[in-house]
């Protein structure tokens with residue numbers, strides 16, 4: 597038996613009454629475990645088998661095969677997220693990003709802390725769009741596609757500010773190299789600065805950030821196209837988020 601702090605990244609139903617939980621733990625990394633009977637109303641495992649739940653889990657795990665949850669103590673159910681359709685969509689997106697770029701059974705205290713901090717911020721009503729962009733920037737490292745945001749992607753000289761970001765070349769362009777990619781995305785200097793800040797910062801230090809509409813739109817565009825170009829992953833939760841966003845605009 598192993599006792600570990602864990603976050604539930606996602607769950608799937610298994611048979612009539614069981615659930616398979618994808619847990620993120622600092623000590624064992626990401627692991628899939630069976631929660632037997634978790635779908636039964638009387639089950640003690642019901643409340644700790646929900647997405648985004650944070651708890652201490654007692655697990656039976658072996659070298660091979662799927663582990664089993666013996667019991668668990670709830671630390672935080674993040675009820676404020678699960679009871680809100682929008683927050684649920686944002687959390688699902690952030691946890692999917694983390695899930696897709698995390699290997700099974702590779703311990704990472706850093707990624708666990710990132711996930712937990714992001715969910716706490718979302719529950720505490722921090723700006724969800726800022727949190728999603730922060731997740732995207734941070735996960736570039738774990739996905740192995742970290743862009744160099746401080747040097748020109750064309751000539752390598754230091755770039756303090758820019759007005760163009762080249763997806764194809766994979767970073768900002770200096771003033772001499774603006775013409776090297778005619779499809780480069782126009783961005784404000786503030787957009788590059790925020791990307792740099794997010795890349796370098798300790799997520800626990802995120803204060804209140806006021807981000808203008810232009811910068812939001814540009815960050816979203818740069819990150820989305822960068823992921824599309826380099827990550828090789830289609831995110832399931834993104835389509836739903838896009839739908840929600842449209843609905844918000846129409847409303």
Ligand SMILES: [Zn+2]
Nearest residue numbers: 748751770773
């Ligand atoms: Zn250059």
